[in-house]
Every structure is written in C-alpha cells, then in structure tokens.
Amino acid sequence: MKKKGNILIIDDNEAMLVSLRMLLKNVCEDVQTSTNPNAIPTLMRRKRPDVVLLDMNFGRGINNGNEGLLWLREIKRMEPDVAVVLFTAYADIDLAVRGIKDGAADFIVKPFENEVLIEKLRAQLPAKGGKDRTDGQTSSLSSTVNGGIVSRCDAMATVMEMVEKVAPTDANILITGENGTGKEVLAREIHRLSRRRAKQMVTVDMGAITETLFESELFGYVRGAFTDAKSDKPGKMELAEGSTLFMDEIGNLSYPLQAKLLTALQRRTVTRIGGTKEIPIDIRLISATNRDLQQMVKEGSFREDLLYRMNTICLHLPPLRERKEDIIPLAEQFMKKFSDFYNKTPIEIDEKTRRQLLEYPWPGNIRELEHTMERAVIIGEAPLSSGGGLSHASYGEQPIPPTGVQRGTLASMERDLIARTIHECDGNLSLVAQRLDIARQTLYNKIKKYGL
Missing domain, CATH: 3.40.50.300 (P-loop containing nucleotide triphosphate hydrolases)
Known part of the structure; x- marks a missing residue:
C-alpha cells in the first residue's frame, strides 16, 4: 500500500537511482533522486523530504564513508526531524554505528534485498501523511538555514x-x-x-x-x-x-x-x-x-x-529591508544562539514584536538585527522594548535623524552621525572617514561597535 510523504535519494550511481525509482513508485507518493550531494541543501529546501536515503561515498575511489557522514550531519542540522537512512556498499559496522550516533535512523548495505529496503523506508515514513513543517515560525526555521544563512525569500x-x-x-x-x-x-x-x-x-x-x-x-x-x-x-x-x-x-x-x-x-x-x-x-x-x-x-x-x-x-546580497520573509527566522536563530551562549531562557517573540521587527528598516542589516537580539537576551527584555531595544532612539522614529537633531546618549548620537554619513556617501567608507575626519580603522571599529 502506497504511503503519503516523500523520499529523497542521493546516490552517485544513476543506474541505481533508476532502479530505486521503479522499486519505490508504489511505496511512496513522491520519490526524488539526485547524483549530486551538493544539491542536498536546495532539494531539502524545495522538496521537504520525510526520509532521505543517503549514499556514503561519492568521490571516485573513496570508500571510507566520511563524505556520507559529513552530509548526514548537514542534513540533520538543516532539518533535525527528517529520517536519514544510510546506504553503503561496504558492510562496516563501525561506520554504521558512527552514522547512528550522528543521527541516522537506520542503514542498509548494498547489495540489498528489495523487501528489506522497502520495509526500512516504510518504517521511517510518517504514519499519517507528510510532516507539516510549515505551521508556525520556529518549527520551519531549520529547513531554511544553510550554513547559518537564512534563505526563505x-x-x-x-x-x-x-x-x-x-x-x-x-x-x-x-x-x-x-x-x-x-x-x-x-x-x-x-x-x-x-x-x-x-x-x-x-x-x-x-x-x-x-x-x-x-x-x-x-x-x-x-x-x-x-x-x-x-x-x-x-x-x-x-x-x-x-x-x-x-x-x-x-x-x-x-x-x-x-x-x-x-x-x-x-x-x-x-x-x-x-x-x-x-x-x-x-x-x-x-x-x-x-x-x-x-x-x-x-x-x-x-x-x-x-x-x-x-x-x-x-x-x-539584498539588504534586510528587502528580505522581509527572513527577518523573523533570523531573529529566532539569533535568539537561540545567544540564549545558549549566555545560558539564559529565550525571550518570546510575540506578535507585536514580530510586527515591529518586520516594519523596522534595519539600516545596519543582519549585523544590526544580530546585535539587537543579543542585547535583548542580555537585558532580558523583548527586542524592541524600552531599555532592551535598538541602540538609536525609540522604535518608530527615523533610524537616521536629520542633521541638527540632538537626542539620546552620546553613543547613540555618534552612531546616528556615522549611519547618516554612510548613507549620504552611498557606503563609500573612505569618503565617510574623510568627512568625519577620523582614521579609516577607527571608522571600521565604530561600525562594528554600533552594528552598522
């Protein structure tokens, strides 16, 4: 009986993939295959597989399984809940144990018996249709991250x-x-x-x-x-x-x-x-x-x-203001990162805070968002609340105030001046340093300090 859900198979042998597609067409609704392991991040993002059948060796003449273990860890980092079944032509129990320790659900050795392979894959498919990883912001975060890069937009x-x-x-x-x-x-x-x-x-x-x-x-x-x-x-x-x-x-x-x-x-x-x-x-x-x-x-x-x-x-790389879909996943990613680092309980990003994060133009882009979330974790308040939010003025005001406006602390005024000058000079930092009459290295230090 065909189950709902989808299987992704990564193996460098095209003939093997053809055979597996034929074998599994009556097992699962959707079977996707690829000979290129470098396509895994894209396929994980687009296909959202329930099960990945992963070969352990891709380089010609290489059979130590290290490449398969590397991609296993990468898959589990991108999508911790996906079931990975390892596929190897070498009956190495130690390698299989390492794979299981790294998060693999099971393994099968080539040459395999069709019934055994089908049984192992059926056991990993969801009981009631494919997994829904699109409900809620936090649960879908892992599937959008590649090497720390969020790419939902x-x-x-x-x-x-x-x-x-x-x-x-x-x-x-x-x-x-x-x-x-x-x-x-x-x-x-x-x-x-x-x-x-x-x-x-x-x-x-x-x-x-x-x-x-x-x-x-x-x-x-x-x-x-x-x-x-x-x-x-x-x-x-x-x-x-x-x-x-x-x-x-x-x-x-x-x-x-x-x-x-x-x-x-x-x-x-x-x-x-x-x-x-x-x-x-x-x-x-x-x-x-x-x-x-x-x-x-x-x-x-x-x-x-x-x-x-x-x-x-x-x-x-587009600016963060043009990547609205990525702002909340990035904020959640930074919240988890700094909560773990400072050993603090993560702060809830409620609906009001989400709207504020999405509406703010983020002139300092991802770096500014990261620093904002770190301050929120340290202070223990919502990212945009009083005392725990952005380094310039209060939320809702222009991030780069017009010339002559005096407000906030000396540090916030210095940040605003640098941000405004960068904007006026179209990002030409040599010209910014010249206008502000400071050394270029000093300017770089202040840019990093203020998250610009």
Missing part, C-alpha cells in the same frame, strides 16, 4: 541556488551588498561547500590594512627585509595555499596596490618582500565589497582588468 533562495552550483568549482567570486548583509558568512558557506573545505579559509580585511602593510600582509617577507623583520613570514596568499582567500572590502584597495594584487593573481605566484624566489600559489579568490566597482572603473579608481579577474561570478 526568493532573492536569497536564488543566491543560494547559485552558490550550490559554483561552490564546487574554483571560479573566483565577487560578493556585493551593503554593510552587514552577511558577505563573509556567504563566503564561508561557499568555502564549506567547495572542494577546498578541508583547509581553513584565510580572511583579510582590506579596509583594516594600511597601504604600507599591504605587501607584507599579503605577500609576506624574509628575514632582514626591514628593521622588525626578525624571521621569515609567509603572507596571506601563501597561507591560503590549497584553500580559499577571502578579501573583504576589496573596493578600498588603492589603485597602485590593485596592480600588485592583479600581478600575483595572473602569475599565480608571490614574492616575499626582500626575497627573490617566486612562490607558486593555488588559491580560490572570493572578494566582497559594499561599493559599486563598475562605477569605480568608470571613474578610474578601480582597475577594470582586476575586476574581470575576480568577478567570474557575482553574487549580490
């Missing part, structure tokens, strides 16, 4: 689908978006899904590096190259060998230094300061900026050839 779902396509390649990627939209989080998700994930991603904040330190930071130096060079030191590009190099705020790089970066990327070698040896580098470059690089090219402040080199794929 159409714009973000499109971004994540592209991420799943390009992550396994070595294509250079440019991530654009306003401050606080999660560009570094997306870069880490791309790295996590890449073939380079075994090595740690190396990050460099171009906005925090002075021009005089750029070469030593990126290319390294040899002993005696300058006064304080007491030993050889590899640069960030060397440290990212075989991994991913994430260059944040790439739009802040001066024109002369852009040429040096381009040369290293083209030659795929670096030469340490004071040295003569060319050191080969194998890196995958991900860059991020909140600036319009195409406009900077037109203005002559950014090299067009460098833009082409780092912009094989461009991913744009």
Whole structure:
C-alpha cells in the first residue's frame, strides 16, 4: 500500500537511482533522486523530504564513508526531524554505528534485498501523511538555514541556488551588498561547500590594512627585509595555499596596490618582500565589497582588468529591508544562539514584536538585527522594548535623524552621525572617514561597535 510523504535519494550511481525509482513508485507518493550531494541543501529546501536515503561515498575511489557522514550531519542540522537512512556498499559496522550516533535512523548495505529496503523506508515514513513543517515560525526555521544563512525569500533562495552550483568549482567570486548583509558568512558557506573545505579559509580585511602593510600582509617577507623583520613570514596568499582567500572590502584597495594584487593573481605566484624566489600559489579568490566597482572603473579608481579577474561570478546580497520573509527566522536563530551562549531562557517573540521587527528598516542589516537580539537576551527584555531595544532612539522614529537633531546618549548620537554619513556617501567608507575626519580603522571599529 502506497504511503503519503516523500523520499529523497542521493546516490552517485544513476543506474541505481533508476532502479530505486521503479522499486519505490508504489511505496511512496513522491520519490526524488539526485547524483549530486551538493544539491542536498536546495532539494531539502524545495522538496521537504520525510526520509532521505543517503549514499556514503561519492568521490571516485573513496570508500571510507566520511563524505556520507559529513552530509548526514548537514542534513540533520538543516532539518533535525527528517529520517536519514544510510546506504553503503561496504558492510562496516563501525561506520554504521558512527552514522547512528550522528543521527541516522537506520542503514542498509548494498547489495540489498528489495523487501528489506522497502520495509526500512516504510518504517521511517510518517504514519499519517507528510510532516507539516510549515505551521508556525520556529518549527520551519531549520529547513531554511544553510550554513547559518537564512534563505526563505526568493532573492536569497536564488543566491543560494547559485552558490550550490559554483561552490564546487574554483571560479573566483565577487560578493556585493551593503554593510552587514552577511558577505563573509556567504563566503564561508561557499568555502564549506567547495572542494577546498578541508583547509581553513584565510580572511583579510582590506579596509583594516594600511597601504604600507599591504605587501607584507599579503605577500609576506624574509628575514632582514626591514628593521622588525626578525624571521621569515609567509603572507596571506601563501597561507591560503590549497584553500580559499577571502578579501573583504576589496573596493578600498588603492589603485597602485590593485596592480600588485592583479600581478600575483595572473602569475599565480608571490614574492616575499626582500626575497627573490617566486612562490607558486593555488588559491580560490572570493572578494566582497559594499561599493559599486563598475562605477569605480568608470571613474578610474578601480582597475577594470582586476575586476574581470575576480568577478567570474557575482553574487549580490539584498539588504534586510528587502528580505522581509527572513527577518523573523533570523531573529529566532539569533535568539537561540545567544540564549545558549549566555545560558539564559529565550525571550518570546510575540506578535507585536514580530510586527515591529518586520516594519523596522534595519539600516545596519543582519549585523544590526544580530546585535539587537543579543542585547535583548542580555537585558532580558523583548527586542524592541524600552531599555532592551535598538541602540538609536525609540522604535518608530527615523533610524537616521536629520542633521541638527540632538537626542539620546552620546553613543547613540555618534552612531546616528556615522549611519547618516554612510548613507549620504552611498557606503563609500573612505569618503565617510574623510568627512568625519577620523582614521579609516577607527571608522571600521565604530561600525562594528554600533552594528552598522
């Protein structure tokens, strides 16, 4: 008798998938299959399976089951309630036990008997139709999160689908978006899904590096190259060998230094300061900026050839005000995160608070929302209540007050001034620092402090 619900099967053997579709068509209403494990996040989000039949080995010549265990943990993180049945050609009891400990519901060894497979899958299907994971905000949160990224809205779902396509390649990627939209989080998700994930991603904040330190930071130096060079030191590009190099705020790089970066990327070698040896580098470059690089090219402040080199794929992160569907899931995610971290009871996000969160424009984007939820947990009051809410004024007022308005604490006034200047300068942080007459590093510190 056919049961309601759906099964997702992930196996790199297409012939096996064809056989399973034929075998299970009378067992379950909906059977989806894929040979590509990197498609799992998209399929989990779109198909919402009740049961996942997961192969343990996908790489050619690899049969240790580690890849299957990795994807098992990822599936359980995305959807803790889904039943995962492990599929392996190797009767390794220890591997099966590890899988069960990591959350698998059962396992089956190839070659299998049809009746045994059907019995195991039937046992995991819901008794009365498919699971309803769309009722209520909290219960559906897990199915919308990929590597910490909530993608319920159409714009973000499109971004994540592209991420799943390009992550396994070595294509250079440019991530654009306003401050606080999660560009570094997306870069880490791309790295996590890449073939380079075994090595740690190396990050460099171009906005925090002075021009005089750029070469030593990126290319390294040899002993005696300058006064304080007491030993050889590899640069960030060397440290990212075989991994991913994430260059944040790439739009802040001066024109002369852009040429040096381009040369290293083209030659795929670096030469340490004071040295003569060319050191080969194998890196995958991900860059991020909140600036319009195409406009900077037109203005002559950014090299067009460098833009082409780092912009094989461009991913744009929309601001939070354009991601209304993601605000509540993000708020709940941050609430749980900080409640666990501070060992406090989570605060209820009631209907009134939900409306307030959705109506507020969030000029600081996800970073501001995260800081707001952290303050709420620490203080123990609803996110937007008196004393526990946003750092600027009271809710309902303009987040960036007009020039001349004086209100709130000195810190809130400083935050408002910085936020207004960033808005007036269209996110050009170099120009913001110039207008405010402060060092760029000081500006970065204050942006992080105030959640802008």
